[in-house]
Amino acid sequence: MAVRPRLTTAKVVDAALELVDEHGVEALTLAAVAARTGVATPSLYKHVASLGELKGHVGLRVMEEMTARFTDAVVGRAGDDAVRALMHAYRAYVQEHPKRYLAVPMDPLHDELQREAGLKFMELVLATLRSYGLEGSDAIHATRRLRVIVHGFASIESSGGFGLPEGLDDTYDQLVRMYLDDLRGQS
Amino acid sequence: MAVRPRLTTAKVVDAALELVDEHGVEALTLAAVAARTGVATPSLYKHVASLGELKGHVGLRVMEEMTARFTDAVVGRAGDDAVRALMHAYRAYVQEHPKRYLAVPMDPLHDELQREAGLKFMELVLATLRSYGLEGSDAIHATRRLRVIVHGFASIESSGGFGLPEGLDDTYDQLVRMYLDDLRGQS
DNA sequence: GCCCAAAAGCTAACGCCATTAGCCTACGGC
């Protein structure tokens, strides 16, 4: 409330995200952020507690961005249609921002800063599965299975882990179908 | 061939693996390896080209260890039995060495040093699926689906990404069954 | 319209790390 904030925490995170997009999360350094924002390195500590905290903010922003997009993709849909939309939106985001995806932590629930965003994402998945009428632990298991598939594929693809990219769309379609068949439940 | 090799590349990698097991891959530092092996930091350069190369060796060792164990788990089995054994052996390894698993790169095929080990692992999966009579790209897709599930689950579990560990065995069993049902093929 | 508290920048300095250069030493093959 006091002075003329040339820089804000949000702008610092913006610059950090640009760096991550361009050169990967391992190139996210306070010195690089300072250079990009036209400020001396120690000045960043007026907006951010440490490099670790900055990385936390970056992960948070990405999670929020993802949840927002996936919500858009899912609204107005139900059942298989909604699940398909969610899974394809997930992959599409990661294809657009592969390096950014590698910056989001896999255990947001254990981080004070990111816990809320993680829960929000989980609730979105739960809501997407609502029309299947799963109860209690069945809903938890179904959510976990979805996450395993979606994150497994995304993390491998975003780090170029599939030998050659040929037929990857087909592989993903098969995974989506496999998940839906399983959800529908055949014993 | 010349002197009394107090240290060898293999021993350096051993020390690195201990550090990874104890404190995670982010704590793998040449200074720490030097301290553990009782040597001055620059001396390590006689056995390893750089920290990056050492990390490559660490990843390679883990991959080889995994492939060896999974081979043991699969020999003498076929069909669903073999697939189940492979998938459970994978999870068991990662449960035993969670930090170690986080040290293996997801794109071994793009690394000169690790390419061969990556191919070897892929061949093991292909061989495990042999009895299903998959041809050409069908075999590739099935291999990818398996990897997505197994790595997706392992990477989340090993970083504590599942909120609470309750019922994780059930979740994994469901994933294995889902994969087998899908393999068997029901349209 | 002036004063001042504090916000937001700065420079200097420290410690840790990877990496390079250059030296010393103890072997083992001839």
Add this chain to the structure above:
DNA sequence: GCCGTAGGCTAATGGCGTTAGCTTTTGGGC
């Protein structure tokens, strides 16, 4: 018994995160 070299060492450099402490700007209260 000599000597080349493998394998250790110390010293030095540069990049990084982080802390301490100074300076500057400015908006709100009188």
